[in-house]
Amino acid sequence: xxxxxxxxxxxxxxxxxxxxxxxxxxxxxxxxxxxxxxxxxxxxxxxxxxxxxxxxxxxxxxxxxxxxxxxxxxxxxxxxxxxxxxxxxxxxxxxxxxxxxxxxxxxxxxxxxxxxxxxxxxxxxxxxxxxxxxxxxxxxxxxxxxxxxxxxxxxxxxxxxxxxxxxxxxxxxxxxxxxxxxxxxxxxxxxxxxxxxxxxxxxxxxxxxxxxxxxxxxxxxxxxxxxxxxxxxxxxxxxxxxxxxxxxxxxxxxxxxxxxxxxxxxxxxxxxxxxxxxxxxxxxxxxxxxxxxxxxxxxxxxxxxxxxxxxxxxxxxxxxxxxxxxxxxxxxxxxxxxxxxxxxxxxxxxxxxxxxxxxxxxxxxxxxxxxxxxxxxxxxxxxxxxxxxxxxxxxxxxxxxxxxxxxxxxxxxxxxxxxxxxxxxxxxxxxxxxxxxxxxxxxxxxxxxxxxxxxxxxxxxxxxxxxxxxxxxxxxxxxxxxxxxxxxxxxxxxxxxxxxxxxxxxxxxxxxxxxxxxxxxxxxxxxxxxxxxxxxxxxxxxxxxxxxxxxxxxxxxxxxxxxxxxxxxxxxxxxxxxxxxxxxxxxxxxxxxxxxxxxxxxxxxxxxxxxxxxxxxxxxxxxxxxxxxxxxxxxxxxxxxxxxxxxxxxxxxxxxxxxxxxxxxxxxxxxxxxxxxxxxxxxxxxxxxxxxxxxxxxxxxxxxxxxxxxxxxxxxxxxxxxxxxxxxxxxxxxxxxxxxxxxxxxxxxxxxxxxxxxxxxxxxxxxxxxxxxxxxxxxxxxxxxxxxxxxxxxxxxxxxxxxxxxxxxxxxxxxxxxxxxxxxxxxxxxxxxxxxxxxxxxx
Numbered sequence: 001x002x003x004x005x006x007x008x009x010x011x012x013x014x015x016x017x018x019x020x021x022x023x024x025x026x027x028x029x030x031x032x033x034x035x036x037x038x039x040x041x042x043x044x045x046x047x048x049x050x051x052x053x054x055x056x057x058x059x060x061x062x063x064x065x066x067x068x069x070x071x072x073x074x075x076x077x078x079x080x081x082x083x084x085x086x087x088x089x090x091x092x093x094x095x096x097x098x099x100x101x102x103x104x105x106x107x108x109x110x111x112x113x114x115x116x117x118x119x120x121x122x123x124x125x126x127x128x129x130x131x132x133x134x135x136x137x138x139x140x141x142x143x144x145x146x147x148x149x150x151x152x153x154x155x156x157x158x159x160x161x162x163x164x165x166x167x168x169x170x171x172x173x174x175x176x177x178x179x180x181x182x183x184x185x186x187x188x189x190x191x192x193x194x195x196x197x198x199x200x201x202x203x204x205x206x207x208x209x210x211x212x213x214x215x216x217x218x219x220x221x222x223x224x225x226x227x228x229x230x231x232x233x234x235x236x237x238x239x240x241x242x243x244x245x246x247x248x249x250x251x252x253x254x255x256x257x258x259x260x261x262x263x264x265x266x267x268x269x270x271x272x273x274x275x276x277x278x279x280x281x282x283x284x285x286x287x288x289x290x291x292x293x294x295x296x297x298x299x300x301x302x303x304x305x306x307x308x309x310x311x312x313x314x315x316x317x318x319x320x321x322x323x324x325x326x327x328x329x330x331x332x333x334x335x336x337x338x339x340x341x342x343x344x345x346x347x348x349x350x351x352x353x354x355x356x357x358x359x360x361x362x363x364x365x366x367x368x369x370x371x372x373x374x375x376x377x378x379x380x381x382x383x384x385x386x387x388x389x390x391x392x393x394x395x396x397x398x399x400x401x402x403x404x405x406x407x408x409x410x411x412x413x414x415x416x417x418x419x420x421x422x423x424x425x426x427x428x429x430x431x432x433x434x435x436x437x438x439x440x441x442x443x444x445x446x447x448x449x450x451x452x453x454x455x456x457x458x459x460x461x462x463x464x465x466x467x468x469x470x471x472x473x474x475x476x477x478x479x480x481x482x483x484x485x486x487x488x489x490x491x492x493x494x495x496x497x498x499x500x501x502x503x504x505x506x507x508x509x510x511x512x513x514x515x516x517x518x519x520x521x522x523x524x525x526x527x528x529x530x531x532x533x534x535x536x537x538x539x540x541x542x543x544x545x546x547x548x549x550x551x552x553x554x555x556x557x558x559x560x561x562x563x564x565x566x567x568x569x570x571x572x573x574x575x576x577x578x579x580x581x582x583x584x585x586x587x588x589x590x591x592x593x594x595x596x597x598x599x600x601x602x603x604x605x606x607x608x609x610x611x612x613x614x615x616x617x618x619x620x621x622x623x624x625x626x627x628x629x630x631x632x633x634x635x636x637x638x639x640x641x642x643x644x645x646x647x648x649x650x651x652x653x654x655x656x657x658x659x660x661x662x663x664x665x666x667x668x669x670x671x672x673x674x675x676x677x678x679x680x681x682x683x684x685x686x687x688x689x690x691x692x693x694x695x696x697x698x699x700x701x702x703x704x705x706x707x708x709x710x711x712x713x714x715x716x717x718x719x720x721x722x723x724x725x726x727x728x729x730x731x732x733x734x735x736x737x738x739x740x741x742x743x744x745x746x747x748x749x750x751x752x753x754x755x756x757x758x759x760x761x762x763x764x765x766x767x768x769x770x771x772x773x774x775x776x777x778x779x780x781x782x783x784x785x786x787x788x789x790x791x792x793x794x795x796x797x798x799x800x801x802x803x804x805x806x807x808x809x810x811x812x813x814x815x816x817x818x819x820x821x822x823x824x825x826x827x828x829x830x831x832x833x834x835x836x837x838x839x840x841x842x843x
Contacts, residue, residue: 104412
């Protein structure tokens with residue numbers, strides 16, 4: 001969330017609108033990382049150019065070199081896409097203006113958000129055309145390729161302007177820079193229409209050029225045709241060295257043998273190296289070649305005119321283009337900072353009002369691999385930190401990390417550290433690191449270091465960060481330790497924030513005896529005798545020289561002899577510190593194990609609770625879904641049954657009451673069967689009255705209790721079913737449903753058949769819709785429907801099968817070919833359904 005305020009503290013705009021940079025003096029930004037609050041103080045009429053041009057950096061270049069700031073810039077430059085961006089990278093220096101640092105950091109953060117949220121955003125495709133602009137404003141004419149690159153740059157300006165215009169206020173600081181990119185749409189169209197990739201001038205660059213090129217192409221074709229007729233002519237073939245047409249001095253010629261020069265009249269333009277071949281322009285094509293040369297000259301003149309016109313158009317917008325290039329270079333520079341931040345997994349530090357620092361899990365940006373992070377703070381409980389410990393333990397890396405991250409933060413770069421890291425603004429950063437022995441100046445290592453320290457003491461102050469490596473080394477230990485204490489004491493009195501590394505035990509005592517001075521050490525594993533590179537604040541370290549010497553192969557008796565030269569008090573102190581160190585490391589290991597077990601237990605508890613909630617939710621969901629499905633099944637079953645009852649009642653309205661009630665009873669039995677599917681229960685079937693025949697023969701009369709009528713067997717049993725004809729209808733019924741007829745059923749059957757015919761006549765439709773059925777299901781429906789149609793006396797019916805793949809239509813028509821009830825059939829005509837309907841004429 002971004003809120004911007006007027007001088008009277010009234011709210012001007014929220015949600016990061018670009019108006020924040022106009023007439024506003026402050027803004028509050030709530031970062032997504034940790035929801036920490038950052039205050040931006042924008043001046044009236046905020047100007048990003050002034051922000052970068054007036055840097056006011058006072059950092060000493062030697063300090064930047066010692067802390068390897070130049071190498072960071074080299075890495076940063078690899079993420080730019082233009083020379084303008086790289087130039088800005090290598091001119092970057094840390095600044096001390098708090099507002100400028102805030103703005104730079106916010107730009108880097110917004111650019112990183114842009115890369116994360118808009119991975120497809122295109123900010124490339126443009127060129128460094130500054131030299132072209134310098135020439136063209138002096139009246140020079142640009143080459144086609146130079147104009148093409150200019151057009152590509154104008155296209156990039158258009159894309160980038162549109163990108164921010166479509167997202168107003170989302171990246172307000174970057175948008176403020178993009179506002180300086182000009183609108184060159186018309187000029188871009190002119191250039192892109194005239195100049196093609198590769199620097200070729202398009203035919204459509206002008207009407208005149210298009211006309212010239214068409215005429216030139218026509219003349220060239222005529223010349224080629226004339227010469228082709230000559231080389232193919234039998235009369236000329238013996239005079240030619242080869243039957244080909246070639247070009248010499250821009251004119252079309254044929255190769256003629258030297259001895260036949262007189263037989264081929266024309267102009268000689270060239271001859272072969274041996275002199276045996278002359279390249280002659282026949283007189284028949286001289287005038288055409290002359291016209292072609294005139295057109296070529298006219299083409300060059302028109303191209304020169306077009307290039308001059310386009311160059312003048314570019315020159316007219318030269319100042320705007322220069323400003324736009326600066327804005328493009330600035331955006332490239334900011335996006336490079338964002339890409340570098342992503343590479344380092346860096347964060348935006350919180351800027352503090354006072355010159356102090358608190359780095360959490362900080363990593364040196366130039367180290368690769370598995371880097372051990374350090375956490376360090378300075379300027380809170382203490383202002384001077386004395387770091388002791390063995391060589392190769394990481395003391396110098398700690399100094400460089402603190403100094404380099406401070407410089408990066410004050411350069412607008414994110415720092416490779418953990419969230420919540422804080423840094424104040426230091427007026428100066430001083431460093432005395434490494435061996436700077438000067439042979440030319442006849443200075444020893446000690447002298448060189450002391451010269452640097454003298455300069456630091458002359459310039460340091462309350463807003464300074466001082467980094468001293470191996471303070472007092474290179475001279476007599478006693479004198480060096482005393483000198484180191486005096487230097488630290490003076491820096492402490494001046495109010496500078498100081499971090500110093502040393503091997504002198506006297507400096508450990510100095511840290512104990514002074515207010516706001518603290519000891520620290522780089523950890524040394526007493527078991528493996530290897531450094532862990534962890535920084536421990538509040539605990540002095542030892543050099544562990546004896547242990548390191550033994551690990552590096554020094555004879556044990558020499559190590560013991562060296563130890564004997566130490567005083568008893570020194571040995572006791574060293575042994576005590578080693579024991580304390582072992583105890584501390586053991587306690588830390590046990591604490592880490594307990595913490596890990598607690599985290600695992602908490603994780604298991606969370607997983608258990610989540611699984612429990614999930615199981616309860618799933619159980620409720622399954623039960624709810626089952627109840628809903630059962631309710632829907634019952635509802636559908638009731639609807640189907642009521643529909644079946646309603647249909648039967650309509651069909652049997654004119655039948656006898658007994659027959660109607662029988663149909664209703666069957667429908668209700670159907671409903672009962674549906675309900676049994678939902679709630680199965682044992683049922684006892686009631687056998688139909690009558691005798692079941694053991695076998696039947698064709699022509700035999702049988703009784704069907706289901707329909708309460710007689711029928712005649714027309715086909716022997718197959719798969720347990722018998723085909724029986726009842727009146728004009730043929731149906732398949734199981735053998736178990738047949739009964740031997742009684743004598744008094746005859747009249748009842750005749751009445752039933754007559755009633756059935758009347759019912760079919762009233763209810764049957766002339767159209768049967770088979771869409772959505774499988775072929776097998778559709779054929780059964782057709783069979784039943786044709787029975788009903790024949791019984792009702794219909795002469796024409798319509799079978800609707802749809803168009804689809806045509807498989808259903810083919811199956812239906814194949815069955816119709818062999819059906820004795822069908823007189824003829826055809827596809828539907830316009831208005832009848834077309835190929836989606838088959839019209840059937842019945843006998």
